[in-house]
Amino acid sequence: MTDNDVRGRAVPIEGVDGEVRVYRRHPNGGGLVEVTATVADGAAVHESAYVESGSVLGDGTHVGPGCWIESGVTVGADVRFGQNVHLGSGSRVGDGARIGANARLGAGVVVAAGARVALDARVADRHVVLGDRRRAPRSDFGTAA
Numbered sequence: 001m002t003d004n005d006v007r008g009r010a011v012p013i014e015g016v017d018g019e020v021r022v023y024r025r026h027p028n029g030g031g032l033v034e035v036t037a038t039v040a041d042g043a044a045v046h047e048s049a050y051v052e053s054g055s056v057l058g059d060g061t062h063v064g065p066g067c068w069i070e071s072g073v074t075v076g077a078d079v080r081f082g083q084n085v086h087l088g089s090g091s092r093v094g095d096g097a098r099i100g101a102n103a104r105l106g107a108g109v110v111v112a113a114g115a116r117v118a119l120d121a122r123v124a125d126r127h128v129v130l131g132d133r134r135r136a137p138r139s140d141f142g143t144a145a
Contacts, residue, residue: 010035021053031063040077058095076113088125 011023011032023032031045034053042059045051049067058077063069067081070089079093082101087093091105094113099105103117106125111117115129123129 023050026051029063034071046083052089064101070107082119 009024011025012020013023014020022035024035025031026033026039026043026045027041029044029049030047031049031051033039033045033051036053037051037055039045039051039057040059040061043057043061043063045057045063046065046067048065049063049069051057051063051069052071052073054071055069055073055075057063057069057075058079060078061075061080063081064083064085066084068086069075070087072090073087073092075093076095076097078095079097079099081099082103084102085099086104087099088105088107088109090107091109091111093099093111094115096114097111097116099111099117100119100121102119103121103123105111105117105123106127108126109123109129111129117123117129
């Protein structure tokens with residue numbers, strides 16, 4: 001069996017709610033991506049990371065080891081996640097943002113394009129993290145968040 005065979009195979013995993021979800025290994029990094037999630041081919045998902053249902057990750061985005069991207073998350077292009085980051089359901093991260101290792105972002109959090117989230121940061125549900133607009137000339141969200 002080749003490495004490509006393993007990466008293309010469906011991996012069923014039972015959640016704490018008893019529901020079985022199906023994942024596939026992303027071709028760039030081998031991370032587990034739920035089948036209804038969309039991760040750009042040019043993104044990288046570490047083999048120990050998870051991307052849950054309905055999430056969308058843009059081109060050039062790198063998800064580090066131990067990360068968990070919950071359901072319905074939208075991540076722009078060229079975003080970097082340090083290791084062990086948890087991003088709550090329904091959150092949005094703009095192009096070029098950087099999320100430091102061990103950060104925990106709650107549900108519905110918005111991280112503006114170009115923003116930096118510190119190591120070990122805790123961001124409560126539905127809060128906004130603004131970036132330096134000089135480093136991020138455009139936003140995927142149409143406003144400065």
